[in-house]
Amino acid sequence: MAKTGRVVVTHGQAFEVREYNVPDPAPGSILMRQELGGICGTDLHNWQKGIETPTLMGHENVGIIEALGAGVKTDYLGNPLHEGDRLVFHPRNGGMAYGFRGPDEPFSGGFADYIYLNDPQSCYIKSAKPAKVGVLAEPFTVGVHAVMRAGVQLGDTVIVQGSGAIGLMTLIAAKLAGAAHLIIIGGPPERLTLAQKLGAHVTIDIGQVRSVEERRALIMQETRGKGADVVFECAGFLPAFPEGLSYVREDGTFIEVGHFVDVGEVMVNPNQHFLRPNLRLEGIWGSRHHHFVRAVAVMESSDVPFADMVSHVLPLEQVADGFEALDGAYQLDGETVFKIAVGAAV
Numbered sequence: 034m035a036k037t038g039r040v041v042v043t044h045g046q047a048f049e050v051r052e053y054n055v056p057d058p059a060p061g062s063i064l065m066r067q068e069l070g071g072i073c074g075t076d077l078h079n080w081q082k083g084i085e086t087p088t089l090m091g092h093e094n095v096g097i098i099e100a101l102g103a104g105v106k107t108d109y110l111g112n113p114l115h116e117g118d119r120l121v122f123h124p125r126n127g128g129m130a131y132g133f134r135g136p137d138e139p140f141s142g143g144f145a146d147y148i149y150l151n152d153p154q155s156c157y158i159k160s161a162k163p164a165k166v167g168v169l170a171e172p173f174t175v176g177v178h179a180v181m182r183a184g185v186q187l188g189d190t191v192i193v194q195g196s197g198a199i200g201l202m203t204l205i206a207a208k209l210a211g212a213a214h215l216i217i218i219g220g221p222p223e224r225l226t227l228a229q230k231l232g233a234h235v236t237i238d239i240g241q242v243r244s245v246e247e248r249r250a251l252i253m254q255e256t257r258g259k260g261a262d263v264v265f266e267c268a269g270f271l272p273a274f275p276e277g278l279s280y281v282r283e284d285g286t287f288i289e290v291g292h293f294v295d296v297g298e299v300m301v302n303p304n305q306h307f308l309r310p311n312l313r314l315e316g317i318w319g320s321r322h323h324h325f326v327r328a329v330a331v332m333e334s335s336d337v338p339f340a341d342m343v344s345h346v347l348p349l350e351q352v353a354d355g356f357e358a359l360d361g362a363y364q365l366d367g368e369t370v371f372k373i374a375v376g377a378a379v
Contacts, residue, residue: 035054035055036054036055037052037053037054037055038052038053038055038140038145038146038147039051039052039145039146039349040052040053040089040136040139040140040142040144040145040146041089041090041091041142041144041145041349041352041375042087042088042089042136043080043084043087043088043089043090044084044086044087044088045083045084046080046081046083046084048352048353048356050349050350051136053136053139053140054139055140055146055147056139056140056149057100058100058101058102058105058149058151059102059151060102060103060104061102061103061104061105061151061153062102062105062149062150062151063098063100063101063102063105063114063120063149063150063155063157064098064099064100064102064140064147064149064150065094065096065097065098065099065120065122065147065148065149065150066096066097066098066099066146066147067094067095067096067143067145067146067147067148067376068095068096068097068119068164068167068168068376069094069095069096069164069165069167069168069343069346069374069375069376070091070093070094070143070144070145070168070374070375070376071091071093071094071143071168071169071171071172071198071343071372071373071374071375072091072093072352072355072356072359072372072373072374072375073092073093073171073172073198074197074198074199074269074291074293074359075092075293075294076090076091076092076132076356077356077359077360078269078293078294078296079294080356080360081360082294082296086135087135087136088133088134088135088142089132089134089135089136089138089139089140089141089142089144089145090132090133090142090143090144091132091142091143091144091145091375092124092130092131092132092133092142092143092171093124093132093143093168093169093170093171093172094121094122094124094131094143094148094168094171095119095120095121095160095164095167095168095170096119096120096147096148097117097118097119097120098114098115098116098117098118098119098120099116099147100116101114101115101116108120108157108158108159109156109157109158109322109326110158110159110326112158112159114159118159119159119160119161119162119164119167120157120158120159120160121157121158121160121167121170121171121329122150122155122156122157122158123155123156123157123171123174123320123322123325124143124171125319125320125321125322126152126154126155126156131143131148131150131152143375144349144352144375145349146349156322156325156326158170158325158326158329160329160332160333161333162332162333162339163340164376165339165340165343165374166332166339166340168343168372168374169198169202169332169339169342169343169372170325170328170329170332171320171325172198172199172202172372173202173205173206173328173331173332173339174320174324174325174327174328174329175199175202175203175290175317175319175320176199176202176203176204176205176206176207176328177202177206177320177324177327177328177331178317178319178320178321178324179203179206179265179267179288179290179317180203180206180207180210181324181327182288182315182317183207183263183265183286183288183315184286185207185210185211185212185262185263186210186211186262187211187213188211188212188213189207189211189212189213189214189261189262189263190212190213190214190216190255190256190261190262190263190282191207191212191214191215191216191261191262191263191264191265192216192217192218192252192261192263192264192265192277192280193207193215193216193217193218193219193233193264193265193267194217194218194219194264194265194266194267194268194273194276194277194291195217195218195219195266195267195268195269195270195273195291196217196218196219196220196224196225196227196228196236197219197224197267197268197269198342198371198372199267199269199290199291200217200219200228200265200267200268201224201227201228201231201342201371203265203267203290204217204228204231204232204233205231205232205337205339206331207263207265208231208232209331209335209337212263214234214235214255214256215232215233215234215235216233216234216235216236216237216252216255216261217233217235217236217237218236218237218239218248219236219237219238219239219268220238220239220240221238221240221363221369222238222240223369223371224363224369224371225238227341227342227371230338230341231337231338231341235255237251237252245272245276245279248276249276249279249280252280256282259282259283260279260280260281260282260283260285260310261280261281261282261285262282262285262286263281263285263286263287263288264277264278264280264281264285264286264287264288265277265288265290266287266288266289266290266291266292267290267291268291269291269292269293269294269296270291271292271296271297271298271299272299273291274289274292274299274301275299275300275301275302275306278301278306278307278312278314279306281310281312282310283310283311284310284311284312284313285310285312285313286312286313286314286315287312287313287314287315288315288316288317289314289315289316289317290316290317293318293319341371342371342372343371343372343373343374344365344368344369344370344371344372344373345358345365345366345368345370345372345373345374346373346374346375346376347373347374347375348375348376349375349376351375352375355370355373355375358370358373359373
């Protein structure tokens with residue numbers, strides 16, 4: 034009898050667990066048994082809008098090699114591979130990314146028992162870190178890309194808007210790049226406590242400091258009235274965009290990170306937001322393999338407590354609970370959620 038595996042199929046805002054036959058890997062491909070799949074903000078925003086066609090979501094993954102197709106000997110960096118090795122992989126390839134395909138390609142998404150790495154341009158790297166670290170490789174790659182694009186320099190003052198996974202990943206990357214004064218704006222309070230553990234010097238709780246004017250006054254106090262060298266918008270909340278622009282010092286840089294999904298438009302003032310501060314504005318779209326290689330190298334060699342970010346691990350059947358928690362009060366089972374992962378690893 035053929036081996037079967039479970040797959041979460043999303044359509045609209047409904048989740049359905051289906052079973053499919055697990056393929057034997059073709060030459061040049063890998064069958065990976067999933068350990069953890071992170072729920073990304075992109076997954077959440079797409080789900081909030083409603084998934085138009087049945088889709089196998091999930092693109093932040095770590096797992097164990099179940100079987101190697103003929104000819105697969107090494108990972109992207111030339112490290113030898115064997116069944117039982119732990120892998121992380123970059124979701125973006127020559128074709129459509131993993132985690133965004135339909136059920137006609139079973140095991141192409143991260144919320145499943147297995148994932149079939151059959152794209153010949155797949156970038157996968159062997160990892161010695163625990164699964165709770167490996168599942169953050171893709172979101173950390175986004176943070177690394179953002180910081181590289183910004184050109185953060187030694188001694189910079191940096192503001193990160195948003196204390197979700199991407200905000201915290203960007204915070205870590207900025208600190209490692211040499212930022213000397215790190216300010217994070219977000220909430221709930223438990224996330225800001227974690228941000229301090231990860232390197233934030235100042236936290237501003239949007240639940241306590243509710244008006245833009247009050248937050249800007251605090252930012253000016255912390256930056257000697259000048260603003261920050263670099264501001265990263267990682268909240269994915271439209272009003273955060275013009276607010277963040279007002280935090281940039283003259284000749285500073287603003288990097289838009291949080292809006293991977295089109296959630297609408299927002300009003301800005303070209304003179305006040307861009308010309309007067311002589312501001313450099315850039316956005317990043319996901320990441321590339323070279324960003325992933327750098328991010329994984331840092332994670333493998335770093336003593337940063339990445340695993341502390343994974344607050345909840347849910348079985349496949351409870352994936353809806355994870356989305357609903359991230360869509361609501363950031364609470365699950367009476368505890369604040371940081372990063373929610375789906376899978377079997379703990």
